[in-house]
Amino acid sequence: MSAVIPYHRVNVLTGIKSARLIEDAAEYANLIQKAKRPLLVLGPRLLEWSLDGRLLLEYALEIAKTANIPTCATSHVRKKMVELGVKPDSVYDAVEIVNALKDPDWRGVKKEGNHDLVMFFGIRTDLAEQTLSVLKHFAYTHLKTMTLCKFYYPHANYSLPNFRKDEQWKDFLDSLVECLKK
Amino acid sequence: MAQVKEITRKLEEIREKIKAEIPWEPVGPTPMPEIPDLRSWDMRLLKTYKPFYAPFCDLCCFCTYGKCDLTENRRGACGIDIATQQARFVLLACLMGCSAHAAHAGHILEFLIEKHGPDKKIDLGTFIELEAPNIRTVTGLKPETLGDLKIAIEYVYKEITHLLDSTHTGQEGSYLDYESKALHASMLDHVGMEVADIAQIVGFGYPTSVADTALVDMGWGSVDRSKPMILVVGHNPATSCTVIDYLRENDLYDKVEVGGICCTALETTRYSDRAKIIGPLSRQLFFIRTGIADVILTDEQCIRTDMPIEASKSGSALIACLDKAMYGLEDATEMDADDIVRQMVEDKKHFAILDPKKAAEVAAKVAMKIAPQRRNEWLTEEEAIELAKKCTHCGMCERVCPNLFALNDGIGEVAKGNFELIKEQFNLCIGCGKCEQECPNKVPIFKIMQVAASKETWKCRAGRGPVMDTEIRNVGAPITLGTIPGIVAFVGCSNYPDIRDVAEMVDEFARRKYIVVLTGCAAMVAGMWKDAEGKTVYEKYPPDFDAGGVVNVGSCVSNAHITGACIKIANIFAALPLRANYEVMADYVLNRVGACGVAWGAMSQKAASIGTGCNRLGIPVILGPHSSKYRRLYLSRKEEDDWRVMDARKRKIVDTGEPSPEHLAYVTETKEKAMVMIPKLCIRKNDTPQGRAIKLNHYISLYKKYMGGGLPEDLHLFVRRDPDIPLVYKKEVRVYLQEIGWKPKEPVGLPTLIGTYPSKVPLDAVIH
Numbered sequence: 001m002s003a004v005i006p007y008h009r010v011n012v013l014t015g016i017k018s019a020r021l022i023e024d025a026a027e028y029a030n031l032i033q034k035a036k037r038p039l040l041v042l043g044p045r046l047l048e049w050s051l052d053g054r055l056l057l058e059y060a061l062e063i064a065k066t067a068n069i070p071t072c073a074t075s076h077v078r079k080k081m082v083e084l085g086v087k088p089d090s091v092y093d094a095v096e097i098v099n100a101l102k103d104p105d106w107r108g109v110k111k112e113g114n115h116d117l118v119m120f121f122g123i124r125t126d127l128a129e130q131t132l133s134v135l136k137h138f139a140y141t142h143l144k145t146m147t148l149c150k151f152y153y154p155h156a157n158y159s160l161p162n163f164r165k166d167e168q169w170k171d172f173l174d175s176l177v178e179c180l181k182k
Numbered sequence: 183m184a185q186v187k188e189i190t191r192k193l194e195e196i197r198e199k200i201k202a203e204i205p206w207e208p209v210g211p212t213p214m215p216e217i218p219d220l221r222s223w224d225m226r227l228l229k230t231y232k233p234f235y236a237p238f239c240d241l242c243c244f245c246t247y248g249k250c251d252l253t254e255n256r257r258g259a260c261g262i263d264i265a266t267q268q269a270r271f272v273l274l275a276c277l278m279g280c281s282a283h284a285a286h287a288g289h290i291l292e293f294l295i296e297k298h299g300p301d302k303k304i305d306l307g308t309f310i311e312l313e314a315p316n317i318r319t320v321t322g323l324k325p326e327t328l329g330d331l332k333i334a335i336e337y338v339y340k341e342i343t344h345l346l347d348s349t350h351t352g353q354e355g356s357y358l359d360y361e362s363k364a365l366h367a368s369m370l371d372h373v374g375m376e377v378a379d380i381a382q383i384v385g386f387g388y389p390t391s392v393a394d395t396a397l398v399d400m401g402w403g404s405v406d407r408s409k410p411m412i413l414v415v416g417h418n419p420a421t422s423c424t425v426i427d428y429l430r431e432n433d434l435y436d437k438v439e440v441g442g443i444c445c446t447a448l449e450t451t452r453y454s455d456r457a458k459i460i461g462p463l464s465r466q467l468f469f470i471r472t473g474i475a476d477v478i479l480t481d482e483q484c485i486r487t488d489m490p491i492e493a494s495k496s497g498s499a500l501i502a503c504l505d506k507a508m509y510g511l512e513d514a515t516e517m518d519a520d521d522i523v524r525q526m527v528e529d530k531k532h533f534a535i536l537d538p539k540k541a542a543e544v545a546a547k548v549a550m551k552i553a554p555q556r557r558n559e560w561l562t563e564e565e566a567i568e569l570a571k572k573c574t575h576c577g578m579c580e581r582v583c584p585n586l587f588a589l590n591d592g593i594g595e596v597a598k599g600n601f602e603l604i605k606e607q608f609n610l611c612i613g614c615g616k617c618e619q620e621c622p623n624k625v626p627i628f629k630i631m632q633v634a635a636s637k638e639t640w641k642c643r644a645g646r647g648p649v650m651d652t653e654i655r656n657v658g659a660p661i662t663l664g665t666i667p668g669i670v671a672f673v674g675c676s677n678y679p680d681i682r683d684v685a686e687m688v689d690e691f692a693r694r695k696y697i698v699v700l701t702g703c704a705a706m707v708a709g710m711w712k713d714a715e716g717k718t719v720y721e722k723y724p725p726d727f728d729a730g731g732v733v734n735v736g737s738c739v740s741n742a743h744i745t746g747a748c749i750k751i752a753n754i755f756a757a758l759p760l761r762a763n764y765e766v767m768a769d770y771v772l773n774r775v776g777a778c779g780v781a782w783g784a785m786s787q788k789a790a791s792i793g794t795g796c797n798r799l800g801i802p803v804i805l806g807p808h809s810s811k812y813r814r815l816y817l818s819r820k821e822e823d824d825w826r827v828m829d830a831r832k833r834k835i836v837d838t839g840e841p842s843p844e845h846l847a848y849v850t851e852t853k854e855k856a857m858v859m860i861p862k863l864c865i866r867k868n869d870t871p872q873g874r875a876i877k878l879n880h881y882i883s884l885y886k887k888y889m890g891g892g893l894p895e896d897l898h899l900f901v902r903r904d905p906d907i908p909l910v911y912k913k914e915v916r917v918y919l920q921e922i923g924w925k926p927k928e929p930v931g932l933p934t935l936i937g938t939y940p941s942k943v944p945l946d947a948v949i950h
């Protein structure tokens with residue numbers, strides 16, 4: 001695969017191991033469904049972005065609910081979740097949850113064992129890239145990472161492309177939810 | 183035997199340097215410590231606060247054996263692994279920061295010794311007897327003259343050499359040892375900063391032993407544009423203060439405006455409160471491109487490296503005043519001043535002039551001559567609309583923006599005649615200029631920003647230097663008991679992620695009666711916000727180092743006064759000897775002084791060393807989201823890490839289970855979360871029940887405010903007994919604690935890490 005330039009150029013990869021770019025929602029759904037203990041990490045950009053008037057956080061919560069994925073609310077995401085009547089399964093800041101995830105013996109947010117797939121959604125790209133880099137280097141033996149934002153994240157294992165239009169992103173997320181229902 | 187002799191000889195040399203025979207205090211165990219001397223302390227810290235590495239790059243490209251791929255546990259050709267490589271980078275960053283301040287200190291010291299002589303007494307005024315807490319603690323030297331400060335800075339230079347050596351290929355192989363070295367370099371940074379600022383206070387007569395310093399004008403709107411203007415940029419005030427002298431001596435001070443960007447602005451306003459602060463470093467390129475400055479004087483650190491190009495574009499004259507940044511310009515130090523002026527005016531040449539007196543004379547003369555011919559007008563809204571129409575919304579500006587915002591949206595709105603979004607975006611702009619560089623349609627973004635930039639003026643309190651000993655006597659008890667809930671220090675660069683964040687946080691914590699301390703660009707932007715009554719935080723809150731005070735101690739090098747204040751609490755209030763007694767001071771601060779640094783917009787390597795220096799002294803630091811690019815944090819895992827301390831009164835190791843402070847270097851994404859973390863990181867094991875209840879009151883109330891109600895998930899870890907629970911939340915917290923099966927714990931009488939790890943320091947040393 002030729003090099004993919006991430007949307008925000010400050011996150012350009014300076015290495016040899018970069019994320020597999022996936023555009024097919026069914027493939028994403030398959031990866032999520034195959035995971036034994038996935039985790040959805042929710043960042044504060046989900047409170048700022050919306051697609052067709054629907055807050056991104058609501059998409060995220062629908063994905064979590066559909067696939068029965070536990071959530072981790074970072075930053076102040078918890079506040080909006082509470083307003084929406086949803087209790088996060090865990091509250092850690094981005095660096096704290098990653099610090100726990102890199103320990104293979106961590107018990108996970110459900111105390112059932114560490115997670116094997118961690119999905120990042122709504123963390124600003126520079127912080128997300130750096131925390132994905134932590135997991136790429138120090139947790140590669142026990143977990144994979146995936147991103148759901150509309151940009152390419154080279155340090156993840158699986159990433160969406162840089163969607164040129166928000167409609168493409170919305171279509172992907174809608175399809176993902178449909179695929180996860182199957 | 184030979185080794186013993188060598189150690190004895192070395193110790194004798196050190197004792198001579200620090201004038202050990204002067205018995206102001208007994209010399210402690212680590213005078214002028216070298217790399218291994220405080221290593222045990224570092225290792226104890228790193229046991230709880232483990233390095234958390236976020237590699238910025240998968241490779242090492244330092245030597246010709248590489249590039250080496252370090253992913254998936256691979257080692258480089260030299261044997262290095264990814265963690266050690268990150269730690270090596272961190273050490274390099276800390277060394278860059280430390281050497282920037284140390285070189286500044288060395289230069290200003292030489293300049294001032296030449297002016298006043300080496301025997302010029304260090305006198306910081308009636309209320310400051312403990313003039314140099316960092317120097318005294320680290321080196322064991324009590325500096326009495328400017329000449330004595332040279333001894334301290336030469337020690338720093340020596341250590342920098344050894345530390346830098348360790349980063350060479352085929353040296354250190356342990357990330358923990360690299361971290362110990364980074365902590366060492368950063369401790370030295372606080373020595374260097376203290377040397378610089380004491381020299382400046384003494385040599386320039388800056389304010390000292392006073393809280394109520396002048397309120398100075400801030401913002402480009404404060405510049406009288408009918409006058410010639412000299413802009414000073416950087417950190418080193420040797421030339422900027424000489425410019426003020428020249429203007430005064432030649433009756434020109436009311437005819438010429440002097441304004442500054444970044445720390446030189448703060449330094450210059452400490453010298454003359456008629457000088458103006460233009461703004462923080464994020465406003466550098468913007469202001470230069472307005473063309474308001476007739477002459478630009480650069481000194482060192484955080485100045486743009488393309489200054490000659492930018493100065494030429496805007497028709498400003500440029501003088502590079504320090505050898506750190508000469509830009510390839512002709513060195514005119516030995517040339518005749520009038521000849522330089524002629525060439526600058528007629529040929530529009532820029533020069534390096536390393537003699538501050540000559541640079542000042544040339545700057546004033548050139549400004550007077552060229553100003554009448556070059557009055558630039560700001561862009562009008564109509565012109566901005568026309569220019570904005572060139573934007574095709576390709577999005578390149580967003581893609582290259584380090585602060586990740588969609589500038590093209592704002593430009594698009596300008597094209598429609600709507601300026602609201604671009605005004606918002608101006609607050610996010612870090613002023614790098616990459617957007618304009620990448621724009622395929624050559625939209626002059628910075629020019630358009632002129633319509634977004636408020637012409638409002640603000641007030642900033644001039645930097646006051648060290649916290650007074652008398653203030654420490656007043657607040658020592660309430661801080662260590664916890665009844666003043668904490669000292670919050672907003673330091674360093676300010677621009678990331680939103681320029682308004684710092685003022686909002688300052689207001690929140692001053693209102694809650696924390697002591698708020700500021701330095702550098704953070705001190706500026708704190709003043710760039712007004713409340714409903716039109717007051718900045720400097721006008722709204724008292725300038726005292728006391729509950730609810732907002733204290734600008736000064737520039738970047740004044741950060742040493744923040745660590746210095748914490749050391750002063752241990753020495754003046756707790757009466758613990760500080761001389762060459764770093765471990766005892768750091769242990770006291772870690773366990774008993776509820777201080778927390780916030781480097782919210784940190785950009786530079788200096789910020790890395792300032793923060794890491796705070797960490798070695800036991801002060802936790804919160805950083806903004808972009809600071810994950812520093813590659814390393816110090817994080818604990820609160821439920822699992824080692825929270826044992828020695829109860830020095832009972833001489834017994836106690837497992838407190840209490841993660842206080844929870845982290846030493848921590849990144850968070852939003853100011854909302856930072857505001858929840860600050861009160862938590864001010865909690866210390868030494869808090870009395872009353873103090874703990876006050877601290878938890880703030881933690882809970884800020885959690886409720888920003889995290890959507892309920893109680894913090896980790897609250898139980900910080901409640902030792904029922905009296906720790908804040909009265910206002912008593913009922914709710916009791917129910918929660920009962921639900922989770924919480925059990926009360928005995929508070930620790932005198933918490934210390936001494937005695938929990940191998941150290942030369944006896945336990946008795948921490949009992950006061």
